[in-house]
Amino acid sequence: MYKKILVGYDGSEGSKQALEHAIYLAKELGAELTALWARSSLPHYPETVDEVEEEKESASTFLQAITKDLMAFSKSHGIEIKGDAKLGHAAKTIADYAKENGFDLIVLGHRGHSGLWGSFLGHTADKVSEHAHCSVLIVR
Amino acid sequence: MLENIWFVAAIWMGLAFIASLISIRLGVSVALIEILIGVIAGNFLGIHKTTEWINFLAMLGSGVLTFLAGAEIDPVSLRSNLKASFIIGFLSFILPFVGVWLFAQFVLGWQVQQAQIAGIALSTTSVAVVYAVMIEKGLSNTALGKMILAACFITDFGTVLALGILFADFNIWLLVFVVVMSVMLWYMPTWTKYIIVRMGATRVSEPEVKFILLVLFFLGGLATTAKSEAVLPAYLIGLVVAGVFLRDKTLVHRMRSIAFAMFTPFYFIKAGLFVSLSALWGAVGVIIALLVLKISTKVIGVWPFARVFKMRTREANYTTLLMATGLTFGTISALFGLNNKIIDQTQYTILVTVVILSAIVPTMIAQQFFQPSEETMIAWGRLWSRSQKTNSKPENQEKESSNV
Numbered sequence: 001m002y003k004k005i006l007v008g009y010d011g012s013e014g015s016k017q018a019l020e021h022a023i024y025l026a027k028e029l030g031a032e033l034t035a036l037w038a039r040s041s042l043p044h045y046p047e048t049v050d051e052v053e054e055e056k057e058s059a060s061t062f063l064q065a066i067t068k069d070l071m072a073f074s075k076s077h078g079i080e081i082k083g084d085a086k087l088g089h090a091a092k093t094i095a096d097y098a099k100e101n102g103f104d105l106i107v108l109g110h111r112g113h114s115g116l117w118g119s120f121l122g123h124t125a126d127k128v129s130e131h132a133h134c135s136v137l138i139v140r
Numbered sequence: 141m142l143e144n145i146w147f148v149a150a151i152w153m154g155l156a157f158i159a160s161l162i163s164i165r166l167g168v169s170v171a172l173i174e175i176l177i178g179v180i181a182g183n184f185l186g187i188h189k190t191t192e193w194i195n196f197l198a199m200l201g202s203g204v205l206t207f208l209a210g211a212e213i214d215p216v217s218l219r220s221n222l223k224a225s226f227i228i229g230f231l232s233f234i235l236p237f238v239g240v241w242l243f244a245q246f247v248l249g250w251q252v253q254q255a256q257i258a259g260i261a262l263s264t265t266s267v268a269v270v271y272a273v274m275i276e277k278g279l280s281n282t283a284l285g286k287m288i289l290a291a292c293f294i295t296d297f298g299t300v301l302a303l304g305i306l307f308a309d310f311n312i313w314l315l316v317f318v319v320v321m322s323v324m325l326w327y328m329p330t331w332t333k334y335i336i337v338r339m340g341a342t343r344v345s346e347p348e349v350k351f352i353l354l355v356l357f358f359l360g361g362l363a364t365t366a367k368s369e370a371v372l373p374a375y376l377i378g379l380v381v382a383g384v385f386l387r388d389k390t391l392v393h394r395m396r397s398i399a400f401a402m403f404t405p406f407y408f409i410k411a412g413l414f415v416s417l418s419a420l421w422g423a424v425g426v427i428i429a430l431l432v433l434k435i436s437t438k439v440i441g442v443w444p445f446a447r448v449f450k451m452r453t454r455e456a457n458y459t460t461l462l463m464a465t466g467l468t469f470g471t472i473s474a475l476f477g478l479n480n481k482i483i484d485q486t487q488y489t490i491l492v493t494v495v496i497l498s499a500i501v502p503t504m505i506a507q508q509f510f511q512p513s514e515e516t517m518i519a520w521g522r523l524w525s526r527s528q529k530t531n532s533k534p535e536n537q538e539k540e541s542s543n544v
Contacts, residue, residue: 043163043167043168043169043170043272044167044168044169044172044272045168045169045172045266045269045272045467045499045500045503046169046171046268046269046271046272047169047171047172047205047268047404047467047468048205048208048209048212048268048396048468049212049267049268049271050208050212050392050393050396051169051170051268052268052271052272052275054393054396056275087275087276088276
């Protein structure tokens with residue numbers, strides 16, 4: 001039924017739950033699984049270039065931690081999980097990424113992903129479910 | 141209780157702390173939030189005055205911030221795009237400067253010096269805002285991205301130069317200042333490198349940071365004695381040591397940590413403190429007119445040359461709008477005018493509001509309607525260098541034939 005599954009992953013408890021569900025579905029359906037970390041924390045309207053640079057560096061450190069997480073999940077569940085990271089508004093980035101790469105299911109945690117700028121505009125899961133081209137599973 | 145220096149410091153640091161938390165939560169620059177917190181503190185919390193030591197810390201904030209802005213330049217990309225960056229950067233400064241100056245003097249009826257401050261404050265662009273906009277789409281490292289960033293430096297250089305020269309007293313002190321600064325600018329890269337190499341970049345006693353601050357304070361002292369502005373030497377010192385900073389990130393990180401923890405919060409909160417909301421409501425029309433004027437003079441100056449320099453319409457529009465941004469030097473110029481009693485609080489409110497709007501409005505339009513692709517930004521570099529080679533060929537051929 002689903003051949004390509006995309007899971008939003010940011011290391012939060014909610015996203016870990018989502019990943020567990022996504023792994024289960026991927027194994028059951030023999031689907032390809034990709035975890036995407038969308039982060040929009042580069043400061044808007046900064047005063048110095050270094051402010052942006054430092055955020056980039058901290059994002060890269062965080063990405064390493066997430067990659068480590070994913071490798072552990074992958075090993076313990078015996079499934080290949082591809083990882084990717086994109087900068088931008090979380091909901092828009094996840095929805096666009098899913099469309100551009102032909103995913104047919106997006107799995108998201110009920111909490112998580114929605115930090116910072118995006119939380120003013122509604123939680124990420126709500127937004128993705130509104131704008132995604134494919135089915136969206138929100139894990140509670 | 142509010143006369144106690146510790147409590148006053150605690151209140152200001154408390155405001156700075158709240159600004160940091162909001163900034164992290166919203167993903168908006170802490171500086172912008174500090175200005176807004178300052179606006180709230182000045183208009184609703186009854187904080188209307190600053191003390192000598194707050195003014196001093198704020199002054200250090202603007203100085204170090206300007207130094208860091210100068211030090212952010214990549215000398216290699218400036219050299220490789222010099223012609224396009226220089227012409228676009230210069231026009232992006234001069235047309236808004238003259239346009240806003242004339243409008244403020246002859247239409248708004250501001251005095252000459254007040255109109256000049258308006259011209260300077262609204263001629264600026266913001267390297268950091270432009271960089272942040274481009275990096276989200278991976279455009280900052282493309283040929284066109286580097287050219288735009290270099291052009292921003294040229295524009296800001298014009299702004300800093302105008303601020304340093306227009307209001308200076310042309311006397312012996314100005315001559316002394318110019319001579320001493322020129323000598324120090326010449327030797328600064330060598331001295332800075334020598335101190336880092338000989339003393340080490342990670343000593344607890346921080347000799348390299350103290351050396352930079354020593355030079356900034358000394359030249360700031362000379363500049364203000366000549367009735368010039370301390371940001372001029374700060375920016376220039378930043379520019380000449382930029383190459384050293386590119387190689388040694390430790391020094392720049394330390395300078396920034398010191399500045400953002402201790403100096404710039406006082407500067408930005410103070411900058412917001414003097415924004416009067418009642419004056420703002422009464423001047424909405426003027427604010428809109430000045431914002432439109434800033435953007436339109438940038439369009440008149442930048443857009444035609446962007447087309448001449450081989451940009452397609454979309455990239456030309458994008459470049460023009462990014463050159464119309466402004467933030468750091470805009471607020472520094474406006475606060476310079478207010479501190480030196482050149483402009484009043486209403487004029488200051490108008491200018492700071494336009495500066496903040498110019499950080500937001502052009503970038504939103506650029507991202508929404510004229511976002512170019514990474515490929516076209518890279519392709520511009522090939523097109524531009526090919527056209528430069530084609531133009532220089534006949535000259536070379538002429539030289540060769542004259543040699544024969």
